Amino acid sequence: MAQPAADQPRRAVAEFGALLAPFPGRAALTTRIAVASTLTVLIAAMYGTPEAAISAYVIFFINRADRTSSIVLSLAMLVLVSLIVGLVIVLADFTLDNPVLRVACMAALSAGLLFLTSASKLRPVGAIVAMIVGFGLDELGLVPAGELATRGLLYAWLMVAIPIGANVVVNLLLGPSPRRLAGERLAHCLRVAARSLRDPAAQGTALAMALRDGVQPLPGWLRLARLEGSVNAADVLALRQAMTSTMAILMAVDVAWRQPEARLPAACAAILADTLDAMARMLAAGGYPVDIALALPEAAALPPLQQAVAKALREAIEHYAEPEAPAAPGAAHSAPASKPGGFMDRDAFTNRSHVHYALKTTGAAMFCYLLYQQLNWPGIHTCFITCYLVALGTVAESVEKLALRLAGCLVGAAAGTAAIVYVVPALDSVTGLLALVLVGTWLSAWVASGSPRIAYAGFQVAFAFYLCVIQGPGPGFDLTIARDRVIGIIIGNLVVYLVFTRIWPVSIAGRIDAALAALASQWQQLIDAHQPAARRQHAASAMALQRDIAQDLSLARYEPASVGPAPAWLARQWQRLRLLDAVAGPLFLLAERFPGDPAIAARLRAVRTGEAPSAGAERDAAAGPGDATRATLLALVDQHLSETRPAAAHAPSSHAQT
Incomplete structure (x- = not known):
């Protein structure tokens, strides 16, 4: 039944409040991001390095829940950026006096790094590195001599090195151990x-x-x-x-x-x-x-x-913390087989979507670069930077996140403009600016560390706020700078949206199909596993996959009809997911008590196909162990199957909007 119109605003407010509610670790992570970003701004102000706003924003990408992974990711990014800047210095000899060659190198390096971003373990930081390379090569076009070009590239390196150093120090002092x-x-x-x-x-x-x-x-x-x-x-x-x-x-x-x-x-x-x-x-x-x-x-x-x-x-x-005895020779493994390692993804050179992602993002960025160069409007150079920060893989993500990014941009710009008008004139030192940055960062980081439904808005609030407020080594009052930078952010968002929804659009349906296949595999391995630890690890993986599939199915409604799956297909997938969610507990208890029972496997096949268990499965159930608990759990699964089968046959398209 539809909710009364008067209740819908209250429900929306309640849902939004739930997204902002605290959860374990959220406040600590938010505080570390705020402190590290503020320390970055302080160091940039002390040494007068350019683009302090971008340096502060880098902190959002290199922080993790624990101190160890935050520090390792930071140091790995520093090594990578150092190598890339060194490569750009070598290229400077050939591109300094040749704008066409410089732009070509910018595009080639961008495409290569973005390919690695999509197809390798470089994914968390690859787009940031590509942005730094583009910034460094852009600096080459703004200087008349080689010495100044070298200085510009070193500033590009410092733009990442400063936040990395600040992040390492803050995590060593405040970061929780794993x-x-x-x-x-x-x-x-x-x-x-x-x-x-x-x-x-x-x-x-x-x-x-x-x-x-x-x-x-x-x-x-x-x-x-x-x-x-x-x-x-x-x-x-x-x-x-x-x-x-x-x-x-x-x-x-x-x-x-x-x-x-x-x-x-x-x-x-x-x-x-x-x-x-x-x-x-x-x-x-x-x-x-x-x-x-x-x-x-x-x-x-x-x-x-x-x-x-x-x-x-x-x-x-x-037996909560009592490790299991090692499995006997020839017995089933006690833990799920680990996925093959390696820097590159297994489909890195066979999946064309990696190449398409690199070319689309690079094309959007280069369009923005040429746009502000031809308009002679360097104030909107943030459109070029934005392309690297907001590019996403599928049409559904691009459309859904566009609203979050634009909303976040407007909120951050409004907050930054209000700060310039009402707060910054009262500041007489860098200390006041740091306090303002600390408060703004903490609020935006709280949003960014939350659910994916609002996290992108938090990132964009911080980006727009920084670009408005951090105009140099001290308090800045120029509203024109804030205006131009916000216009650049909006242009960059719209260009990425148009490119990703019009050129080689990628539907999220393929990812849903792959995830559903992986989910079925996890449950099959859970049922077959004879070691409790292996069963429970498969259960944890299956529940996480169910969460990811539900999120992707919700995103699918943002795709236009020309790209996205049909409503009937979405309804079937929702039905399968809901059925599996309902029977997950009984299937798990059955597998715990009766591992390898063919009657359990028959119910899992029925869940996957939406059909009734075969007559052979019923004979297996009848011939199985004479346990009332087993019969009750099997009957509970069968009850869910019988209740949902008619709904699956006549599923309304409105399920796609759930």
């Missing part, structure tokens, strides 16, 4: 599970977020913690087991939340919740719980579905 983040994330997940057990009706959103995002970063954090030496090998094994046990706890609690008949009696739920809270306190304090014993009242007298939930919770809690 080990600490891992413990806090596990503690947060256990607290969510405990609250859901006490009050299932009030914890649906928090539980869903914990399922899809909760344990995903932990393997990377534990590798980084081992690399920096903050944990030993035994602790890593224990925390990895804690991660998989946490996933099992969340999956079991999710079944209890979705199925009222699976919710545990109050006495049993209270004991489990109190235990989870105590475990969370240990994890938040830097340790991990061991030797846990549970005494659940009347567990044997519970109905089969409640017994399945209680048994899964009890096993996961009592």
Whole structure:
């Protein structure tokens, strides 16, 4: 039923407020970005380096949740930029007096770096590096002598080196260790599970977020913690087991939340919740719980579905941080096979979309470069920079993010202009400017560190605010500079939008198809795995994939009919995703109790195809273990299949707008 018109504004305000709500680690990351950006502006003011606004903005791209990856990414970017600037210095001998050759080199280097941005591990920083190269070559055209050209290139290097140095210092002083983040994330997940057990009706959103995002970063954090030496090998094994046990706890609690008949009696739920809270306190304090014993009242007298939930919770809690014994020779692997490494993506030289992305972004940037050169309007040079910062891979992303970028640009420009008119005239030193930058950065970084639905707006708010407020080594009052820079941002956004939606448009449907295939593979591996750790890791990967697919399906509605998938196709994919989301918990509990059961595999095939389980699957179910819990869980999956099959056959196109 459609909501009353009077309720829709309130709902929109509530949803927007939820996007801005705090979550674990958000305030700390926002503060580090604000401090590092302000320190960058201070250093740039002290030494009078140009483009301090861009230097401050680089901080947004090289910060991560933990200190180790932030520092490693910063140093890797410094090495890469140093090599590229060195290459540009070599090219300067040939291009200084030849504008055509200089522009050709700018385009060639841009296309090459953007190809690597799309097709390699350079993805997080490649566009920034391409922008620095373009800036350096642009500087060559503004100077009359080789010595000044060299100085301009060194300024281009400093434009990145200064924020990198500031970011390293700030993360060394304020950045949390990966080990600490891992413990806090596990503690947060256990607290969510405990609250859901006490009050299932009030914890649906928090539980869903914990399922899809909760344990995903932990393997990377534990590798980084081992690399920096903050944990030993035994602790890593224990925390990895804690991660998989946490996933099992969340999956079991999710079944209890979705199925009222699976919710545990109050006495049993209270004991489990109190235990989870105590475990969370240990994890938040830097340790991990061991030797846990549970005494659940009347567990044997519970109905089969409640017994399945209680048994899964009890096993996961009592063996929470106890590493599994190594698998016997010839047995199934205890962990999912790792993806092949390497700098380049596997489809780097076979997928034409990488080349198309590089050419489209370079074309948009060069158009903007030639535009402001021919107009002799250097104040809008930000259109050239913007092309590198906002280019995206698919039409859906380009259209959806355009609104966020333009809204963010207007908000940032309004804030920057208001600051120039009302705040900057009262500033008499660089200290006041730094305070203004700190406040503006903190607010925009809070938005940028949130959900993808608003993150791009935060990035654009910061970019426009910096370009208005940071006009030199001290407070600036020139509204013309702010006006021209904002016009440049808008032009750059519109050019990228037009290029990416008109030239070689890439629909998000291909990415959805690939993700759905990967999701089916994850669930098949989960069902086949005989080691609990492997099953739970596959479950974590599957839940994260479901989140990504849901986001992509929501984005698909932004694509025009000439590019995007048909509404009926979107409705089918939504239906498949919702069905899999509904049966994920029962399938997981079945796989935990009966790994490799053919009846479970038959239900998974039915989920993928939308058809009823075969008669052979029914015989497998009848001939299987005589366990009432197994029969109840299979019946629950079959119930969801039967409820959604008619809807799949007559799915309305409005599902595409969900």
